[in-house]
Amino acid sequence: EVRVRIAPSPTGNFHVGTARNALYNYIFARKHGGKMIVRIDDTDMRRNTEESERGIFEGLKWIGIDWDEGPDVGGPYGPYRQSERLEIYNKYIDQLIQEGKAYYCFCTEDELERERKEQLARKEAPKYSGKCRNLSPEEIKEKLEAGMKATVRFKVPDKIIKFHDAVRGELAWDGRLIGDFVIRKSDGLPTYNFASAIDDWQMKISHVMRSQEHIPNTYNQVLIFEAFGAEVPEFVHFPLLLNEDRTKISKRDGALFIGEYRDMGYLREAVTNFIALLGWNPGDGDEFMTIDDMIEKFSLDRINNSNVVFDFKKLEWFNGNYIRRISVDDLAERIKPFLEQTDYFKGTEEHLEILKKVAAVEQERLKRLDEAKDAFKPFYVEPQEYDIDLLKESVKKVDLAQMAELISASIEELNTIENWDKDYLEERMRLLCEKLGTKPKILFMLLRIAETGSKVSPPLFDTFEIIGKESTLRRLERCKK
Ligand code: ATP
Numbered sequence: 059e060v061r062v063r064i065a066p067s068p069t070g071n072f073h074v075g076t077a078r079n080a081l082y083n084y085i086f087a088r089k090h091g092g093k094m095i096v097r098i099d100d101t102d103m104r105r106n107t108e109e110s111e112r113g114i115f116e117g118l119k120w121i122g123i124d125w126d127e128g129p130d131v132g133g134p135y136g137p138y139r140q141s142e143r144l145e146i147y148n149k150y151i152d153q154l155i156q157e158g159k160a161y162y163c164f165c166t167e168d169e170l171e172r173e174r175k176e177q178l179a180r181k182e183a184p185k186y187s188g189k190c191r192n193l194s195p196e197e198i199k200e201k202l203e204a205g206m207k208a209t210v211r212f213k214v215p216d217k218i219i220k221f222h223d224a225v226r227g228e229l230a231w232d233g234r235l236i237g238d239f240v241i242r243k244s245d246g247l248p249t250y251n252f253a254s255a256i257d258d259w260q261m262k263i264s265h266v267m268r269s270q271e272h273i274p275n276t277y278n279q280v281l282i283f284e285a286f287g288a289e290v291p292e293f294v295h296f297p298l299l300l301n302e303d304r305t306k307i308s309k310r311d312g313a314l315f316i317g318e319y320r321d322m323g324y325l326r327e328a329v330t331n332f333i334a335l336l337g338w339n340p341g342d343g344d345e346f347m348t349i350d351d352m353i354e355k356f357s358l359d360r361i362n363n364s365n366v367v368f369d370f371k372k373l374e375w376f377n378g379n380y381i382r383r384i385s386v387d388d389l390a391e392r393i394k395p396f397l398e399q400t401d402y403f404k405g406t407e408e409h410l411e412i413l414k415k416v417a418a419v420e421q422e423r424l425k426r427l428d429e430a431k432d433a434f435k436p437f438y439v440e441p442q443e444y445d446i447d448l449l450k451e452s453v454k455k456v457d458l459a460q461m462a463e464l465i466s467a468s469i470e471e472l473n474t475i476e477n478w479d480k481d482y483l484e485e486r487m488r489l490l491c492e493k494l495g496t497k498p499k500i501l502f503m504l505l506r507i508a509e510t511g512s513k514v515s516p517p518l519f520d521t522f523e524i525i526g527k528e529s530t531l532r533r534l535e536r537c538k539k
C-alpha cells in the first residue's frame with residue numbers, strides 16, 4: 059500500500075517549497091489509492107510555535123490538499139506529533155543500547171569541540187572519535203548515577219550505505235566517513251534523523267518524498283531502519299526551490315507563508331498549478347492543470363533533477379490566465395474581500411452590482427486580485443483632483459487650454475445622449491472627433507483621465523457605461539477646471 063507523509067516542523071512559515079512537496083505527496087497518494095499522512099516534527103522545542111503549526115494546516119487546505127491521518131484527524135499510527143511520541147523513541151533507543159548498537163556518550167561540548175579543532179588542524183574531516191564506545195557497563199552505571207549528562211550515539215557500521223532514490227538512482231556513502239551520530243540529545247529528546255526514521259518505519263511509510271537537502275540525512279536514517287531489520291522505504295528527493303539570487307527558499311531566511319500569496323491576490327488554482335510545475339512537468343506541453351489532471355498525469359520519472367528558481371513573473375502570468383478562466387460571478391466573489399479592505403467599498407446591493415459589472419470588464423486586465431483595490435476605485439469614487447503632469451504627458455500635442463475646449467465639446471455632446479450604451483457612446487464620440495478634427499487617440503485619452511483620474515482603465519466606453527451619465531458629466535466638468 060502506498061503511504062506517504064509530509065513532516066513539516068512548526069518552526070516558521072509553511073512556504074512554497076514545503077507546499078510543493080506536500081502537493082507531490084498528495085498527488086502521489088491519490089494516484090495510487092494510498093494514504094496521505096501529516097506528521098508534525100516538533101522536537102525542536104525552542105523554535106516551535108503554535109502559529110506556525112496552524113499555518114501548516116491552513117496552507118495545506120488553501121492549496122487544496124486533504125489528508126487521511128494527522129494530529130487533527132487521528133489515525134491508526136498516532137500520535138502524529140513527535141513531541142507526543144517520546145516514549146516510543148525511548149523504547150527503541152533502549153533496544154539499540156541493549157543490542158549493543160548504540161551507547162551512552164559522556165563527552166562534553168568542550169571536549170567535542172577540542173576534538174574537532176584537532177582534527178581540522180590535522181586536515182581531517184571532523185568526525186566523532188568513538189571515545190565512549192568502549193566504556194564498561196560499570197563505568198556507564200557510575201556516570202549515570204553520578205548524574206552526568208549523557209547523549210546516546212548510534213554505532214555506525216564500517217560499510218557502504220546504499221539506498222535507492224527514484225530520481226537519482228542508486229546512491230551510496232561510506233559509513234566510515236560518518237561518525238557515530240547522536241540519536242538522543244542530553245535533554246532527552248531524539249534527534250531529527252532518529253525520530254524521523256522511527257516514525258517512517260512505525261507509520262509504515264512506503265515512499266519518503268522530500269527535497270534533496272535531505273540526501274545526507276537519508277544515509278543515517280537508512281542505518282536506523284537496518285538496525286531494526288525494518289524494510290527500507292523508497293526514497294524520492296525533489297529538487298530545491300531557489301530565490302532569484304539562487305539561495306534556498308528557507309524558513310530561516312523568512313520565506314513567505316503560502317497564505318501570503320492568497321493575500322497578495324493569487325488564486326489558489328494558479329498557485330497550486332504553478333508550484334506543481336516546479337520540479338515536475340506532465341511532458342505533454344499542457345501546463346494548465348487542475349489537481350485531478352495532476353493526479354492523472356503525475357509520475358516520479360518526470361521529476362527533474364535540477365533546482366528551480368521561483369519565478370514571480372511566471373506565477374503572475376499564470377494568475378492572470380486563471381483570472382480569465384473563471385466566471386465573472388466567481389471572480390467578483392473573490393475580489394470582494396479585497397474591496398472590503400478599502401474605505402470606499404460599502405458592500406451594499408448597489409456596490410455589489412457595480413462590483414460585478416467592473417469585474418466583467420477588468421477580467422481581461424487583472425493579474426492579481428489585490429490590484430482591484432486601486433483599479434476599481436474610480437467606479438466608486440469620483441476623482442476630486444487631476445494630475446496636471448499626467449495630463450500633459452499623456453495627452454501630447456495639446457495644451458491645457460485646448461484640453462478644456464475638447465472637454466467642453468464632449469460635455470455638450472454627451473449631454474444630448476439619452477441612450478447611454480457603450481457602442482452608441484463610442485459611435486457618437488468618434489463622430490465628434492471628426493467634427494473637431496481631433497484624433498480619437500487624443501480625445502479618448504483625455505476623457506479616460508477625466509473619467510478615472512488615471513491613464514489606465516478598462517475600455518473607455520465600458521467605463522462610461524458603468525459609471526453612468528450623471529457622474530461622468532460631473533467628472534468632466536471638474537476636470538475642465
Ligand atoms: P529550516 O530553514 O528550518 O530547515 P525549511 O525551510 O528547510 O526550514 P523544513 O521544515 O526543514 O523547511 O522542510 C519541510 C519540507 O520542505 C521538507 O520536505 C523539505 O525538503 C522541504 N523544503 C524546504 N525548503 C525547500 C526548498 N527551498 N525547496 C524545496 N523543498 C524545500
Ligand code: MG
Ligand atoms: Mg530544512
